[in-house]
Amino acid sequence: MKPGRGTPRRLKVALLGCGVVGTEVVRLLRDQADDLAARVGVPLELAGIAVRRPDRVRQGVDPALLTTDAHTLVTRDDVDIVIEVIGGIEPARTLLLEAMKSGKSVITANKALLAEDGATLFAAAREYGTDLYYEASVAGAIPLLRPLRESLVGDHVHRVLGIVNGTTNYILDQMDTHGAGFNEALEEAQALGYAEADPTADVEGFDAAAKAAILAQLAFHTPVSAADVHREGITEVTSADVAGAKEMDSVVKLLAICERVPAEDGGAGRHGRGVSVRVHPAMIPRSHPLASVREAYNAVFVEAESAGSLMFYGAGAGGAPTASAVLGDLVAVARNLVGGASGPVEVTYAELPVLPMGETVTRYYIQLDVADQTGVLATVAEEFARHGVSIQAVRQVGLGDDAKLVVVTHRAPDAALSATVDGLRRLDIVRKVSSVMRVEADE
Amino acid sequence: MKPGRGTPRRLKVALLGCGVVGTEVVRLLRDQADDLAARVGVPLELAGIAVRRPDRVRQGVDPALLTTDAHTLVTRDDVDIVIEVIGGIEPARTLLLEAMKSGKSVITANKALLAEDGATLFAAAREYGTDLYYEASVAGAIPLLRPLRESLVGDHVHRVLGIVNGTTNYILDQMDTHGAGFNEALEEAQALGYAEADPTADVEGFDAAAKAAILAQLAFHTPVSAADVHREGITEVTSADVAGAKEMDSVVKLLAICERVPAEDGGAGRHGRGVSVRVHPAMIPRSHPLASVREAYNAVFVEAESAGSLMFYGAGAGGAPTASAVLGDLVAVARNLVGGASGPVEVTYAELPVLPMGETVTRYYIQLDVADQTGVLATVAEEFARHGVSIQAVRQVGLGDDAKLVVVTHRAPDAALSATVDGLRRLDIVRKVSSVMRVEADE
Structure with a gap:
């Protein structure tokens, strides 16, 4: 030295x-x-x-x-x-x-x-x-911030997808592996010390949102605070959601997502027109490296221009x-x-805006309990079209009164997808929207 | 700054x-x-x-x-x-x-x-x-050396398990996914540009051995060169090996393994009595994070005293x-x-010896084609006992002339396991030792 x-x-x-x-x-x-x-x-x-x-x-x-x-x-x-x-x-x-x-x-x-x-x-x-x-x-x-601050400092990060909360991953993993319901899985997590007596900070996504803010700041060299992060927890994830994911050869994870949103014309500078920073449950394919993150482990998947896809995995908490x-x-x-030196200093020269959730482009998985009558599919498809949302795949499961429709959309702004779901709820032929889940990491 | x-x-x-x-x-x-x-x-x-x-x-x-x-x-x-x-x-x-x-x-x-x-x-x-x-x-x-040089510098690394060669991972993945034979998978890898016309450096493990030496050096603060690394490639991995792994809910990967070998009495200082640095194909359980590393991706799994298990994943090559x-x-x-500063300098204060492969403690999976006669299992079990190798599980598959025995051992020195296999080959009732594979990451 x-x-x-x-x-x-x-x-x-x-x-x-x-x-x-x-x-x-x-x-x-x-x-x-x-x-x-x-x-x-x-x-x-x-x-x-x-x-x-x-x-x-x-x-x-x-x-x-x-x-x-x-x-x-x-x-x-x-x-x-x-x-x-x-x-x-x-x-x-x-x-x-x-x-x-x-x-x-x-x-x-x-x-x-x-x-x-x-x-x-x-x-x-x-x-x-x-x-x-x-x-x-x-x-x-998990040595994660150091790579982002130092190793990838010569690269251009497009997206960070993270499982950054061990408690919620443990709960979702139990729901996936043993078919447990949310409450049952939460109780087990509490008994094992993976969840606290008051689990709000974990299950409502506050903990993950704080980490998303820190990650976004580092990845995009732009100021992001916890209040800027769109946040949805896992308390409303049902056994039906998890079972639906299984049918799609997918798994439900609570993801912290930090994404650079390109300018609409593809130009307007390499930094894009803003960033999307959000925490919500999402379906990811089982073949994705994040899908194999079990129990209370954490992992962060990074997509960078030159480095390609990277993942950092390990224990996310504990003394x-x-x-x-x-x-x-x-x-x-x-x-x-x-x-006689000093380490890297955070540089927030990019000053990119954090875009509202409605402008975030994503995909939805929607499961509907529908009436057993002709023309159901046409009516449902029309509702998607009315909001400019295009359907990637639709599948009918069951027969007669047990018939359900499973729809997976193409990418569309979250506001349009959300309006579509509201519209579907108002249709007479839709008895119930039994599962709505965003689909990520499946391109 | x-x-x-x-x-x-x-x-x-x-x-x-x-x-x-x-x-x-x-x-x-x-x-x-x-x-x-x-x-x-x-x-x-x-x-x-x-x-x-x-x-x-x-x-x-x-x-x-x-x-x-x-x-x-x-x-x-x-x-x-x-x-x-x-x-x-x-x-x-x-x-x-x-x-x-x-x-x-x-x-x-x-x-x-x-x-x-x-x-x-x-x-x-x-x-x-x-x-x-x-x-x-x-x-x-993959930001890997920097974490080892800097983030984990305050920790104590026990083991590094790495998939550090994309060509061989691609070939083994094809063999696993599509049941391809080694030659067929190699040809496909060559056609796609994942393997070179002369694939020796990759398939014989030379490339992985060089990386193992660099990783061991960093992880254990001890000098290790490529010549010190025990090296076995994947050219002898057969469809039978891959199928056998599948039956065990495992997958065959070419691993670079750097391990601290504890002193036999458990004492003699925290650095242990030496290090084992080796490259060879091994069976790992499908539930292990390394098992989901597909195609030509690389990943390195690190086990450290305080940090626990970490994994770093990404593209291992390419411009x-x-x-x-x-x-x-x-x-x-x-x-x-x-x-006005300088970065970390390699410190090789530990000066640990690199132990010969025979002293490395590992587990074997062995598949035998055996004669259809009574007493076969007793004779085979006796051969293991003679070399002090204890059997964890044994299973007979098939009947009559198609009977085969699958044996998985407990941990034992590689020299004893290897001598057992030689002994089995000499037994009259063993028609063929059809698969021998080390078992890793399954404790």
């Missing part, structure tokens, strides 16, 4: 928060001290740990390092690097900003903060010339995987400090 | 070689010039291109940039970064060493050179304090994907130059 001016003899690390991830970071810093020193070039030393309740017993954590005064810790002269694993917006944001203002390199696993107010953090990192790393904020230990991602970031920022 | 001392106003790039990948690099440098400048902080400018035949017409390449004098080009004062896409050992090695000696940052896609003599290149990068990046050398555009990986490296080294 080429030493920078005034290479430090050691680097001191302050840790904010000492829950599941924090305790694991402390353990890794101790157990892998020799490896880390070899990889960084100088030893890493824990300077202090800010916690709210210093009295609580923490296995393997030296009580002498604990402090309740996080503000003093992050600005201490002898601290070089600050790791934040508190979570939530405040006090995490203020502490990170104070740390950067004091010239510390910072590492955070805080997806909520990055999705809500990443712009403020990125601006501070630029202003104070410090490193801001956050690999652990999306998809746990050890998250701590591993934090340690990877720690080695990177420590090396930067030893070398 | 924090500017280093004397931030350059532009960075000049020399390109060595202008074949498929080189032409694509030139195109991307031109088409994405604005994006690249935004991401790096200063513009990148092509200073010259060394080629053997300057008269050949190259679409989109300015003939004024061409030179046959590569040695002068790589040491030119105004050149900051040298990209080598010539391939092969010489003159690539000498040119890269000259470039580093002159203080240039270098980028190479040359797996043969890195696998044969990576140590010399790494030593030069350390000695002259220059960057050496080589993402494109393994698995094309555009490889050029994308080169561009990613280019942005990284350019940013380092602008910031």
Whole structure:
């Protein structure tokens, strides 16, 4: 390693928060001290740990390092690097900003903060010339942000399709594998610790939406916050949806989708006319690599101009995987400090608008319970045509009173597809629209 | 970006070689010039291109940039970064060493050179304090080396299982999907351009072995060259092997396997007593994420202590994907130059021995055509016991003269398994050992 001016003899690390991830970071810093020193070039030393309740017993954590005064810790002269694993917006944001203002390199696993107010953090990192790393904020230990920030930085990303929430993937996988209903699968996920007592953040897609915002920002070099993300959870996914997908040799997944929307005339610059950022359940073919992501695993599929299709797969959550991602970031920022360098800074030069969901072009799978009479198909087909939606395939299943129609559309704006479904609901011959699901990754 | 001392106003790039990948690099440098400048902080400018035949017409390449004098080009004062896409050992090695000696940052896609003599290149990068990046050398555009070099640098890798050769994966996938024989599948791969006229480097596993050496080196921080890698190709994989795998709900893949071998007493340090680095066909369960890697795609599955299981998937070859990986490296080294920094340097502090194949612990699937007589199973079981190999499952398929026995073993040293197979061949009641395949990723 080429030493920078005034290479430090050691680097001191302050840790904010000492829950599941924090305790694991402390353990890794101790157990892998020799490896880390070899990889960084100088030893890493824990300077202090800010916690709210210093009295609580923490296995393997030296009580002498604990402090309740996080503000003093992050600005201490002898601290070089600050790791934040508190979570939530405040006090995490203020502490990170104070740390950067004091010239510390910072590492955070805080997806909520990055999705809500990443712009403020990125601006501070630029202003104070410090490193801001956050690999652990999306998809746990899967090295995903670093490839997007660094490896694909010379490429042009068209689309990111991600399974970024383990809880919902576990639930959907159980529904697919064992034919379980949503409630039954949720209860099982809760019993196994994959879902929390209040599962709202996961099953309503809030967690995935935060990650989608972070991914879109990185992929398209454009500011996107969680509020910009169109969000639908999985609470309305039924056994009928899952069974319908099976008949199509497909599987239902909750996807975080970040897509560059090309200009309508195909011109208007290579960045396109905007981006679509959304989280919703979708059918994907079983042959797609994302379909084989089982249980609580995460995976992110990236389509780039030169690199083609890439996928990153792994455990998306958990103390050890998250701590591993934090340690990877720690080695990177420590090396930067030893070398007198700084890491990549988020560049949001593209400033693309986030388009409304209605303008997003997608495909629908629609299953209808229909009356058993002649002319049904003609009436249904007319409803699609009226909204300018063209049908790719239609199939009648069952006979007589059990007859159902399965329709898969070609690509059309979501607003037109949605209006078609509303129109179908109003038709006399349609007893029930029993399943509506977007179709992705099937081109 | 924090500017280093004397931030350059532009960075000049020399390109060595202008074949498929080189032409694509030139195109991307031109088409994405604005994006690249935004991401790096200063513009990148092509200073010259060394080629053997300057008269050949190259679409989109300015003939004024061409030179046959590569040695002068790589040491030119105004050149900051040298990209080598010539391939092969010489003159690539000498040119890269000259470039580093002159203080240039270098980028190479040359797996043969890195696998044969990576140590010399790494030593030069350390000695002259220059960057050496080589993402494109393994698995094309899949950002794989960077995660191993940087993201997982704070973790402890136990095992790497990779499908790193697209040609052989295409052939095995055709054999699995369409029941094709090896020769038929090879011919089809050649017709489609997935395999070369002389397919030896691919089908005999030489290409995969070079990549295994590079991966093992990175994963275990220990020197490994291509000659250290145990290598078996796919030319002897039969339709019977593939059909047998199907019966086991498994699939045959050519795997590059890099494994840390724990000390026998479980102690003796966390690095283990050595590493096993090998390339051979193996059966893996269809439920494993690597099983869904189809056609000519590549994927690398990594098992790490904290991060758990990770997989990286994508196009493993081709001009555009490889050029994308080169561009990613280019942005990284350019940013380092602008910031006055240097990238990670290979650290081979572990110095673990590469163990012989016989000591590698694995499992075998064995299919036998046996005589139709009583006591066959006892005689076969005795042969396994004689070599200390324990049987996990045995199954008889067919009746009378068509009877065959399928045996799957527990884990045992490869030497014992191999001796068992030799012993089985010598038994009178065994008409033929019709399939032998190692079983991986099934624990």
